[in-house]
Amino acid sequence: MTYTTEELMVVAAAREIQDHEVVFVGMRLPMLAFAVAKKLHAPNAVGFYECGIVRDFPSETLLYTMGDTPNVIGAQWCTTTNHLMYLMQQGHVNCGFIGGAEIDKYGNVNTSYIGDHQDPVIKLPGSGGAADIASLSQRLLVIMNHEKRRFKEKVDYITSPGYGDGGNWREEEGLPRGGIGALITTLGVMKPNPSRNELELLSIHPGVTLDQVKENTGWNLLVSEQLQETVAPSKEELEVIRSIDPEGFWTGKKKEE
Structure with a gap:
């Protein structure tokens, strides 16, 4: 089956969600990623939505915002953002999704200036809850368009902290946990190198070249010695996405097989 880049990004993000995890679900593609994970390999995952909704099963209807009526109906808890933040402060959120305007090689995200x-x-727009999600989740998942103007050696402003200047920066700054776990882009997937906490390219999407990724990255990119091609979406993964988003509102117009 053919697929769009956005569908591939949804699937790559979904594969980062593990069973029994509490996921702070972001807008747009992360809402679909949670649905794919929940239905196919993480049946016991629980979704937190920033507006204060908690669900143990994703909406079967396309969501334009996380506060849409279909997300409220059948929810386990409709509360306030503050209540979810209190739980996050206690370490109960395993992974949180955010996007950004800029990101640097240590996973610091700018959504401010x-x-x-x-x-x-x-x-x-600023932080919203992004700084809290980046600081207090056990790990952070970021989804972004991969463009050189966005992928900078050093972001203009750190809204949501990644690994600061690298190394043990988070511990030195008193952040109790977290840091970027994976960066899913329109070109590939990056994760922090364990020895230096600098983002390392682990996979490139089908049809993308390493030169393309380097040309669209504003720093000297660290590339894994085991660089692989991102595994294409399975039929089952695409069926979940398209059952919820049949017109491709979030994932782009689907190509014919």
Whole structure:
């Protein structure tokens, strides 16, 4: 079966979710990723949604926002964001999803300012709950478009901390846990190198070349010696995505087989 890049990203993100995990589900592609994981390999995962909804099974209907009525109906708990943040502070969230405007080689994410924060070229939406998710989840999953202007040697502003300047930065700054677990992009998948906490390219998507990834990365990219091709979505994974998003609202127009 053919598939879009967005569908591949959903599947790559879903594979990062493990059974019995509590997942802080983000908007757009992460909502589909949680559904794929829950239905196929993580039946006991629980989803936290930033608006205060807790679900142990994903909505069968396409969600345009996490607060849509189908996400409320059948939820296990409809509470406040504060309640979910309290649980996150206690370490009960295994992984959290965010996106960003910029990211650097240590997984620091910017959603606040482009340029000097005192006189920015562009003022972005800011943190929302992203800084909390990055600081307090046991690990962070990031989904982004892979473009050189977004993948910078050093982000203009750290909204959501990754590994700071590398090494033991998080421990030195008093962050109790977390750090980026995986970065899923339109070109490949990166994870932090265990010895230096710098992002390392582990896989490139089918049809993408290593040169393309390097050309669209604003630093000297660390590449795994075991670099692989991202495993294509299975028929079952695509069926879950397309049953929820049949028109490709979040995942782009599907190609014919």
